[in-house]
Amino acid sequence: MIRSLLRTFAMWALSMPALVRAAPPRPALVVAISVDQFSAGLFDQYRSTFRAGLGKLVREGAVFPNGYQSHAATETCPGHSTLLTGRHPSATGIVSNQWYVTARTPDGQPVLEKRYCAWDPAAPVPGRPGQPRGPGSLRVSTLGEWMRRAEPRSRTVAVSGKDRAALMMGGHAPTAVFWWDEERGFNTNVPGGTTERERLAPVRAFDDELARRWARHRPDWRVAAPRCAALVGHERYGDLSLAHVLPPPPPAGRTIDEAFRRWVRASPLLDELTLELALRLVKRLELGKRRVVDLLAVSLSATDYVGHTYGNQGPEMCDQLAHLDRSLGSFFAALDALKISYAVVLTADHGAMDAAERVSERGVRAFRVGDELLQEVNHELRADPALQLSEDPLVQEGDGVFFRGVAADDPRRPALEAAARHALASRPEIAAVYSRAEALATRPPAGKGPDELTLLERFSESVDAERSGDLLVALKPYATTGVPQRAGDYVAGHGSPWNYDRRVPILFWAPGLGHFEQSLPIETVDIAPTLAALVGVPIPSEVTLDGVCRDLDRGPASTCAP
Numbered sequence: 001m002i003r004s005l006l007r008t009f010a011m012w013a014l015s016m017p018a019l020v021r022a023a024p025p026r027p028a029l030v031v032a033i034s035v036d037q038f039s040a041g042l043f044d045q046y047r048s049t050f051r052a053g054l055g056k057l058v059r060e061g062a063v064f065p066n067g068y069q070s071h072a073a074t075e076t077c078p079g080h081s082t083l084l085t086g087r088h089p090s091a092t093g094i095v096s097n098q099w100y101v102t103a104r105t106p107d108g109q110p111v112l113e114k115r116y117c118a119w120d121p122a123a124p125v126p127g128r129p130g131q132p133r134g135p136g137s138l139r140v141s142t143l144g145e146w147m148r149r150a151e152p153r154s155r156t157v158a159v160s161g162k163d164r165a166a167l168m169m170g171g172h173a174p175t176a177v178f179w180w181d182e183e184r185g186f187n188t189n190v191p192g193g194t195t196e197r198e199r200l201a202p203v204r205a206f207d208d209e210l211a212r213r214w215a216r217h218r219p220d221w222r223v224a225a226p227r228c229a230a231l232v233g234h235e236r237y238g239d240l241s242l243a244h245v246l247p248p249p250p251p252a253g254r255t256i257d258e259a260f261r262r263w264v265r266a267s268p269l270l271d272e273l274t275l276e277l278a279l280r281l282v283k284r285l286e287l288g289k290r291r292v293v294d295l296l297a298v299s300l301s302a303t304d305y306v307g308h309t310y311g312n313q314g315p316e317m318c319d320q321l322a323h324l325d326r327s328l329g330s331f332f333a334a335l336d337a338l339k340i341s342y343a344v345v346l347t348a349d350h351g352a353m354d355a356a357e358r359v360s361e362r363g364v365r366a367f368r369v370g371d372e373l374l375q376e377v378n379h380e381l382r383a384d385p386a387l388q389l390s391e392d393p394l395v396q397e398g399d400g401v402f403f404r405g406v407a408a409d410d411p412r413r414p415a416l417e418a419a420a421r422h423a424l425a426s427r428p429e430i431a432a433v434y435s436r437a438e439a440l441a442t443r444p445p446a447g448k449g450p451d452e453l454t455l456l457e458r459f460s461e462s463v464d465a466e467r468s469g470d471l472l473v474a475l476k477p478y479a480t481t482g483v484p485q486r487a488g489d490y491v492a493g494h495g496s497p498w499n500y501d502r503r504v505p506i507l508f509w510a511p512g513l514g515h516f517e518q519s520l521p522i523e524t525v526d527i528a529p530t531l532a533a534l535v536g537v538p539i540p541s542e543v544t545l546d547g548v549c550r551d552l553d554r555g556p557a558s559t560c561a562p
Helices: 002-015 040-049 053-060 076-083 143-150 163-170 196-216 226-231 258-265 268-284 302-310 315-337 356-361 372-382 413-425 436-440 455-460 524-534
Strands: 029-035 062-068 098-104 110-116 156-160 176-181 185-187 233-237 240-244 294-300 342-347 367-369 394-397 400-403 430-435 471-475 479-481 503-509
Touching (some): 029 524, 040 062, 040 503, 053 315, 053 342, 076 163, 143 156, 233 356, 302 315, 356 367, 372 394, 372 413, 413 430, 413 471, 430 455
Parallel strands (some): 029 294
Antiparallel strands (some): 062 503, 394 400, 430 471
């Protein structure tokens, strides 16, 4: 009789899983990963080969293969500024990797000064005088800041191969932030009230150990996917002839010199070091072990450096992604061994196009744009007697063209803007030219998909009244800026408003969520509100969001339920 009742109860329980399944535990650690230059095109191309870390997210997570950095300025700093803020660059203020600001000479003449996106005079960097780095230019708060407001004991740690990536994801006043310094190992900043000794304490032993390890044996790139050798060959990019071999040979000799350090950063070694340090920080700072929710932000930079140095359709990128999959698998396994309940989001700060020459060989006509374009436009403007110009009036940074030597109240300003716009728009390489005022006055209609935005609407999501160029310029699709001339020059890039630079994968994973795939587009600004809902962190009432929470639970409950 008892056995019969137990069998009946067991069958009932199996038939009613929603009633007996325990709710998944709230993750104690949020792991936010950005893979720099990991386009949706690369994800689509290689996803069937992912077996380890990326494979885990693809097989078990919520997969959004059509995520968008929906703005026009598809560079590292703007892209990272969207990931944990829920805001477009038009709100974060991070409109480019660099921009120009207007200053005045002692006699009152306007001059342009270039400003790096992570330049922050309040945060000096050890061993880097005159190169302060911090989040001072970031105008909005981040997920880590919301978490610390809800629970002051919460910790935010950010680590990356690039300073700007770590700083944009770490936000203001993180517990710790580190980035790869090619000469010093992993470095940080020293805000007021702190000391260099205490700020570097979490990484000093790691840096010293790494220096000893490399002194004994210079690291090498070991092939992870022999199948990638099918892509070897020779290509010519501008004046540069490049042999695509696997692995790419390091500079000759056995010293750890500048050339070797550049080679290291464009190899899987950079991501391996970043993840190794991230794991040590998890252990040292007891992330996910203190009955509060912590945040670990990791930006992996090697894919970007490999893409720039070798393009993204050769053996180098093929093997880099195999290494990335394997390294993430080891990292997740180590978190599992620590018995930490964690959630993961993985995405990218932007996409990219392959080198123009190789694109053209494969059925799509692409081309390069060199410095002569702006030089020729400047020559045309200086030849106009009505403008009375004594120097080249235009300088460019990112998608912005800035006026030099002509102040905002200069009576020549309207004529210069009209003439410059006409001259640029007349060039066959350029698709569109907008004024900053046009972009500021434009906003996409509510609910419009990121894949459907007009060109001007894309610019509107990364325009700022103080930091954007006087004119905003879009090159035609499949254009690459720069012409490589010597070994080490970049052969491919990004930064356009076109979808190959905007489209990125967005992958979520957490225990108990289950797997599904949604092909409809979402945006990277949706990540922060989704993660906040997933771990039960309230978004401060004064925070305005551009993104929305995305439901990751296929059952009757909703991730985004209030």
